[in-house]
Ligand SMILES: [Zn+2]
């Protein structure tokens with residue numbers, strides 16, 4: 001048996017809000033920590049497989065959806081039709097800006113004015129929640145594209 005790094009149980013508990021502590025579940029949660037920015041399920045699968053090539057894409061899908069339910073992961077947008085996920089450690093209501101070049105994530109304050117939002121509801125509707133997805137370039141990608149004359 002390989003020795004488990006200490007804290008693997010805490011990681012499972014945090015990522016999946018408890019449940020079964022299997023090797024694939026742990027590998028997927030650890031891969032999230034190595035992803036470093038926003039990722040699709042396919043990208044996360046490649047990261048998981050660097051450590052354990054036997055983990056299937058279906059397993060990663062199930063893990064990501066469990067981590068979304070527990071609130072460990074947030075959906076921050078789409079890339080080429082696939083959902084983009086990120087480990088969000090921010091507190092309270094906020095939104096995310098995704099760098100379309102490198103996938104870096106920034107937490108942003110909510111740009112939605114509650115009164116404007118309420119006033120925009122169609123007759124008879126009440127708006128109870130919203131989702132804002134912001135895309136752009138991070139500082140270093142913006143600097144790179146400026147240097148390239150773009
Ligand atoms: Zn966040």
Ligand SMILES: [Zn+2]
Nearest residue numbers: 099102138141
């Ligand atoms: Zn970037």
Ligand SMILES: [Zn+2]
Nearest residue numbers: 094110111112
């Ligand atoms: Zn908001």
